[in-house]
């Protein structure tokens with residue numbers, strides 16, 4: 001069987017469904033192909049279930065700290081792990097159903113279930129069906145990378161997907177990879193009551209951030225009883241009577257971590273290896289990401305790539321913004337580009353890390369004259385009142401242009417309060433605009449004008 005459409009979208013992740021909505025509303029006949037779960041990673045095995053779990057972990061943590069606030073919680077605080085997991089599952093299921101309902105309600109849209117593979121630049125095979133269109137949009141996402149570490153094939157390991165199927169709390173969770181996925185799961189499982197060890201190959205946690213950020217994160221995780229093993233250059237696994245033995249040190253006889261469960265959180269790989277891209281002539285880079293230009297177009301005319309599969313963002317909001325760029329350019333006569341996007345993201349440990357733009361290290365490496373200001377969260381009234389004063393706020397600016405280059409807030413509500421700076425940078429406004437804003441009291445954002453006033457020329461390294 002074969003069919004021709006005005007456009008084909010592959011993947012119902014964070015960009016595909018929204019684009020289907022815009023294209024069909026513009027009168028196009030569109031086919032959307034999904035091989036697995038509607039909503040993709042974020043809804044099913046990423047942001048939504050993990051942030052629901054983070055919320056449960058925060059409640060457990062606060063309940064244990066109740067006495068600090070003058071609140072008595074009768075007896076020991078315990079966590080009903082199956083109920084915690086069921087709550088996260090419900091959040092996911094509701095969101096997945098909403099995406100499904102949304103798509104099935106779109107006039108002019110044909111939803112096809114199955115794996116899509118190119119057979120020609122304008123043609124895809126989905127099961128028995130051959131579909132053709134002059135415009136093809138790839139939104140195929142990615143999956144957990146499992147590097148061929150010694151012994152990995154001989155153990156039962158968890159990924160961000162399978163960990164969500166657990167029905168009993170691990171006794172001891174070893175988390176390999178100390179970045180977003182690893183740290184979010186590490187802290188929540190510790191708060192649920194598991195013993196947790198984070199094993200990271202690099203010399204510090206979340207090593208793409210500044211050293212002061214890495215250090216502060218390590219301290220707050222260790223303060224909750226999470227063991228951290230950094231510089232683990234010889235990671236290897238072996239089955240053990242108590243679960244899995246993880247070798248972390250190159251020295252023979254060095255102590256191993258013996259855990260009941262191992263979570264691999266060592267990055268992602270794009271779902272581009274089984275897409276038949278060679279049949280279409282679509283170029284990929286050495287890591288398998290689809291090469292796109294500033295408007296998300298591939299090297300083959302009529303094919304675009306959105307979201308995690310293009311390697312130009314690894315977040316839900318960047319995938320969605322890819323859709324917005326494509327829709328604006330194709331349907332609204334606009335000229336939007338990737339390079340207009342100010343990079344922002346958050347790490348959802350508690351308290352969270354909110355980030356925008358360059359790190360201080362990146363700004364220094366750029367060779368510009370810099371202004372830097374840093375204030376501890378102990379100076380933020382709201383943090384004091386809420387009894388959560390770990391962390392700091394940091395702002396880095398160009399001394400000549402008086403434009404912000406980047407900012408970080410590791411602290412309570414940091415994921416929200418970073419938006420003042422993100423918006424300032426997106427609007428390309430100078431520091432003065434932040435200095436003279438009148439933020440609401442008592443908020444974390446209210447310290448930004450003080451942080452601006454504290455800017456000093458950066459000292460040499």
Ligand SMILES: Cc1cc2nc3c(=O)[nH]c(=O)nc-3n(C[C@H](O)[C@H](O)[C@H](O)COP(=O)(O)OP(=O)(O)OC[C@H]3O[C@@H](n4cnc5c(N)ncnc54)[C@H](O)[C@@H]3O)c2cc1C
Pocket residue numbers: 010011012013014015016033034035036037038039040041042043045046047048050051114115116117139140141142160181271274275306307308309313314315316317318319348
């Ligand atoms: C544990 C975890 C937590 C996260 N937390 C956050 C967070 O808090 N905030 C944030 O911004 N980001 C977070 N992310 C990242 C976020 O989930 C991704 O960036 C986002 O989901 C990417 O969306 P996407 O549309 O590119 O791809 P996906 O959501 O992965 O969607 C791709 C879809 O394509 C389908 N597909 C693939 N190949 C084919 C094919 N050949 N044929 C048909 N269908 C196909 C897949 O089944 C899938 O449904 C998290 C990720 C993980 C793993």
Ligand SMILES: NC(=O)c1ccc[n+]([C@@H]2O[C@H](COP(=O)([O-])OP(=O)(O)OC[C@H]3O[C@@H](n4cnc5c(N)ncnc54)[C@H](O)[C@@H]3O)[C@@H](O)[C@H]2O)c1
Pocket residue numbers: 147149176177178179180181182184199200201202206207235265266267268314315345346347348
């Ligand atoms: N809050 C959020 O927005 C959020 C949350 C979770 C995931 N995500 C997305 O998911 C993506 C994947 O997250 P991630 O944490 O898996 O990947 P990552 O690429 O951010 O980090 C991987 C970590 O594993 C370590 N590592 C890699 N290979 C290793 C090896 N062989 N041995 C030991 N350590 C090794 C790296 O040094 C790094 O610290 C991120 O890019 C992020 O965009 C986002």
